[in-house]
Amino acid sequence: MLMNVTQLFDSVAIEAMVSSDEPAADFADALLDAEVDDNHIRLAVQVKSRAPYPGEISRLEPLRNRLATVGVPLLVAPLISESTGRALTEAQWSWADTQGNADVRTRGIRISRRVPSRPVRKPRRSFPSGSGSWSIIRSLISDGDVGGETELAERAGVSQPRVSQVLSALSAAGLVERHGRSTWTVDRPALLDSLWNNYADTRRFTSWFYSLDPPQQTCERIVATGESLHSDTVISGDVAADRLVPWRVPTHTTVYTGDHRLSAHLDLTPAQGPDDANVELIVPADASVLRVRHEGDPTLAHPTQVFLDLQRLGGTDRPEAAEKIREWLLTR
Structure with a gap:
């Protein structure tokens, strides 16, 4: 240093x-x-x-x-x-x-x-995409070095051949480096930046609501309703960020679910769209959002998704909250 x-x-x-x-x-x-x-x-x-x-x-x-x-x-x-x-x-x-x-x-x-923490880059054509690839990339960012492709495949919930393909593509992009037969080192900050620059908005379906209850309480109600209906749910955005790195008071509720029918069972006031809402219930097209979660609390999205959602939601202080998540994630 x-x-x-x-x-x-x-x-x-x-x-x-x-x-x-x-x-x-x-x-x-x-x-x-x-x-x-x-x-x-x-x-x-x-x-x-x-x-x-x-x-x-x-x-x-x-x-x-x-x-x-x-x-x-x-x-x-x-x-x-x-x-x-x-x-x-x-x-x-x-x-x-x-x-x-x-x-x-x-x-x-x-x-x-103060230098830009994530310089704007043109998307890399070699950067992998798709749910399987993003599952692997999320695991690489949080776990760092790879001790074996089979182990990484198990953590990410994908096949070993898919891991090999993704590691090869990331190596060509200079984001991972191979040492020996099956050991890889990961440039975690650069990989997180590349994910942010290349990740597409993969919301398949979004329902918007308004609630007078605190976002934390609203999230707990949605998760409890999802569990009662055997519907997969995971918390992201403001509330997840507050649980990981308390810094700003949550004002928005973001929950992902695997079942769009969950919205019909929520006692929430429907909103016309994002401008009138403080609650968003999202069915993701990217399966890795529900597959790869925070290790310590499976009700929370993976920190990379929390980071991405804070950037997407924007506002006056969410980018700085995203930097807090980034710093926390990369210094663990």
Whole structure:
């Protein structure tokens, strides 16, 4: 990660290098020396395997104070979302991540940069599509490296030949890399971005309703009704995001079902369309939505679907909520 940080300084014509001195005490992972206008600036680096959650930042103050005794406190992590970056800056941290995002503030230096987390790309012709392929891709994003094609086929609920075809296509697209006979490493961030850029809206049928009840309560009622009718259901959108990474208050209910007749059994007020509704009941054309779910709670959609639905629903703060889900998923 330190290599990414030195490259960040190089990109703005600041010479920086890891100090040959031993890190002060045991609380600095490294010391980084920078030269700006003949002034020597030392940064005390703390490397994290993941970005801190908002509730954790205040607990980092003692560490920041200790680092400040030897240099400018600089927190480095694989991915720091926009909201987490703002919170770190407010807590007087300088920070940088391996994606090229940074906010470094000290004497003679002011670097503030936010690069697009998902650059718009033209769809890859080689990117696999279809329910079977998406089942495999969802499993790859959440589970990471592949220890065997048969094991992946079992997790995704598809055939082993289909796994081989998808892995070959993803390898050609540079999203997975083969090591040995049956071991693959996965570029999880790039694969999630590619899924988002290539995933089609596969809603086969949607029923819209309006409810005065809280979305969480509405979801529970729909799921309970589905269970009583032996109808497959799974929660996505706002409510699923709130259960996975509580950040924004849910305002919308999104539930997928395998049976369109479920809507007739719900005590909900029908709406004319999405503009008048806060509840959507969707029969998906993509079977992977119901097949591949969140491992810890089978009533929730797979996190990749929650991410996709937040992007689809849009609004003022859902894209940032989607970034929270993305960060949570990729740092697990």
